[in-house]
Amino acid sequence: MFEDLAVAKMMHSVPLFLVCILFPAVQAIQLTKCEVYEAMKDMDGLQGITALEWTCIIFHSSGYDPQAIVKNNNSTEYGLFQISNKHWCMSSEIPESENICDMSCDKLLDYNLTDDKMCAQKILAIKGIDYW
Numbered sequence: 001m002f003e004d005l006a007v008a009k010m011m012h013s014v015p016l017f018l019v020c021i022l023f024p025a026v027q028a029i030q031l032t033k034c035e036v037y038e039a040m041k042d043m044d045g046l047q048g049i050t051a052l053e054w055t056c057i058i059f060h061s062s063g064y065d066p067q068a069i070v071k072n073n074n075s076t077e078y079g080l081f082q083i084s085n086k087h088w089c090m091s092s093e094i095p096e097s098e099n100i101c102d103m104s105c106d107k108l109l110d111y112n113l114t115d116d117k118m119c120a121q122k123i124l125a126i127k128g129i130d131y132w
């Protein structure tokens, strides 16, 4: 809260170009390892995968960046868990996707991880941990 206020005040008095220099990563804020670990706690032990293992998997998938997008040849992977638009979510690139997670791929790029985790659990149940 306090920080937000401080930033808002600065925004008023600092020219835009300076703000861009001071906050270059405003568009893509990586989570910390601890934040990811905390977020994975309610998935701890699912199919024998611990929260710590999830943290590791996520590090190697997206580097803890919820906005990570990786374009492959004919598909794209979205977000913290790098979920593919080929089968799991819906995007304009692959309108014939089965969309098993029943969601727009864009929703995998925000900082609300609830739906990401639900989709990851679906993938885990169907494909197993080898998906990652």
Ligand SMILES: *[C@@H]1O[C@H](CO)[C@@H](O)[C@H](O)[C@H]1NC(C)=O
Residues within 6 Å of the ligand: 073
């Ligand atoms: C993508 O596909 C094209 C043709 O289908 C191929 O030439 C190219 O090597 C592929 N790129 C990757 C990164 O797999």
Ligand SMILES: *[C@@H]1O[C@H](CO)[C@@H](O)[C@H](O)[C@H]1NC(C)=O
Residues within 6 Å of the ligand: 073, 074
């Ligand atoms: C990607 O799609 C193109 C056109 O649909 C196809 O020719 C190509 O073989 C595909 N590449 C891969 C790696 O699936």
Ligand SMILES: *[C@@H]1O[C@H](CO)[C@@H](O)[C@H](O)[C@H]1NC(C)=O
Residues within 6 Å of the ligand: 112, 113, 114, 115
């Ligand atoms: C996060 O998303 C879920 C569903 O996708 C929604 O129910 C929940 O209210 C959202 N949480 C916040 C803090 O926006």
